[in-house]
Amino acid sequence: MERLRERLSRRSASEPVKLRKRKSHLYSKDYTTDVFENGFSIIGFSVGFRLINCFLVQSSYVPDEYWQSLEVSHRMVFGYGYLTWEWTEGIRSHSYPVFIAILYKMLHILGYDTVQLLVWFPRLIHAFLAAMADIKLYALVRRLEHRDVARWTYFCQLSSWFTWYCCTRTLTNTMETILTTLALCYYPVPGSKSHSSSKYLSLVALAILVRPTALIVWMPLLAFHFLQEDDKLKLITYHALPIGAFTLGLSTVLDCILYGKWTLVQLNFLRFNIWHNVAEFYGSHPWHWYFTQGCPVVLGPHLLLFFHGCTLTPKRYRILLAAVIWTVLIYSLLPHKEFRFVYPVLPLCMLFCGFSLASLKSWRRPAAGALVLMNLLPALYTGLVHQRxxxxxxxxxxxxxxxxxxxxxxxxxxxxxxxxxxxxxxxxxxxxxxxxxxxxxxxxxxxxxxxxxxxxxxxxxxxxxxxxxxxxxxxxxxxxxxxxxxxxxxxxxxxxxxxxxxxxxxxxxxxxxxxxxxxxxxxxxx
Known part of the structure; x- marks a missing residue:
């Protein structure tokens, strides 16, 4: 009897220690290794999902998907092809086509440069990058909020029909969105203890090189970070200036070599699109287009959840909402408008949708089911049927x-x-x-x-x-x-x-x- 009592007392004394250890382990680990209830890791599920996503998108979206990426890369590696006027005038950076050209060169060296692999291999790489962005978005929310919000944000990201439609395409908008999402994971959101100025600024710099308009999304976020930073001089001299100078310098050297002359594509981009307003040549829309058509279509069935989530989200996320509103307002001032231009802020919107679903409690599973069904039809139709x-x-x-x-x-x-x-x-x-x-x-x-x-x-x-x-x-x-x-x-x-x-x-x-x-x-x- 005495031995039994002693054994029970030891067990009761050791249980709190074990629980503390488990809890400590939970909050110290990398959240990308979280395991779902069904046993699949988030990494394996994300990669598998985006690979399926890639093969179920067999349609065309916009000409830039090919003419500003694959065609340029093909000419660089194989020596023949056609370059549009943007490349003869030097308003496009080679940073993104070089990335695809490296993939093409690998296939060529290995003797696997068949037309099927030239079409699908870059898209498969984009699928892996899109999966990485999904994982990092989950990890960001998981560090800041409880698991419920993180899971529903991740669910909203995967169920978005527009993300499904775009995330594996060889578009500069796609790469801009991926880099923006990855950068957010290291951005100093209030309450985050794992941010890294050098990492997120490097990713932002890459996004701006790929597509200069990425600066529109990041302007309010960069300004907020600067205002909140205690050591502003260190932020500028140790992080912003070196990273900006290095990436811009490397990009300029690359463009000068490939263009065969001195070229500063960022300046040319502004000169043609702002001063000469060349973009308007390809169509113009009324100022309210993003509010009445653009954003409702891109968000799709998530629209109501987004509005609901904006009323529930803690104050520390207001800077992310400000970035969304700012981006839509700035793009509304430009005459030429397209759905894909606001794609980079879609992952930010998914955070607010995740808060909305997490708050619905008993209604969230029916709401989630309805969300999947309403996104499934446009995702499959636009991916497999429309414009193929x-x-x-x-x-x-x-x-x-x-x-x-x-x-x-x-x-x-x-x-x-x-x-x-x-x-x-x-x-x-x-x-x-x-x-x-x-x-x-x-x-x-x-x-x-x-x-x-x-x-x-x-x-x-x-x-x-x-x-x-x-x-x-x-x-x-x-x-x-x-x-x-x-x-x-x-x-x-x-x-x-x-x-x-x-x-x-x-x-x-x-x-x-x-x-x-x-x-x-x-x-x-x-």
């Missing part, structure tokens, strides 16, 4: 690489930059598209080639190809154009070889299907 034709058609054209005689000659009679180019063909066959560079000379009567063509397609073709010897072997066009040039096609013996679905929502010059016409060989002589 411009990628599928390149797969058909790639077969022309195996045609020895006659030499293929492809003309794209589509709005300029509708399709990718050599990065999705990977052989130097002759290809041409209707160009649309902006006027940089101040000529008010300037009309680009694409607009000239669509003003009178049949006349343009007859004048351009007055001699049959100049006729291309293949024409690629949207179905909405076929009726206007049908006579030209019949006279010159073009036969439709392929019809490819593109979208259920045709708009103007963009049709629902893409046609590939081939000129018959027996009538291809003068």
């Amino acid at each position: 034709g411009v990628l599928d058609v390149m797969g058909h054209l790639q077969q022309l690489c195996h045609t020895a005689s006659p030499q293929p000659d492809v003309l794209f009679l589509m709005p300029c930059h509708s399709t990718p180019f050599y990065s999705h063909i990977h052989c130097p066959i002759k290809m041409r598209f209707l160009e649309c560079p902006p006027d940089l000379s101040g000529n008010k009567s300037y009309v680009d080639e694409a607009d000239l063509f669509f003003a009178n397609p049949k006349h343009w073709l007859e004048v351009t190809f007055a001699r049959q010897a100049l006729l291309p072997s293949h024409l690629v066009l949207f179905d909405v154009l076929e009726k206007e040039i049908l006579t030209f096609l019949e006279v010159n013996k073009y036969v439709r070889q392929k019809e490819v679905f593109h979208t259920h929502i045709p708009d103007g010059r963009v049709g629902g299907h893409i046609f590939i016409y081939e000129r018959t060989l027996n009538d291809a002589s003068d």
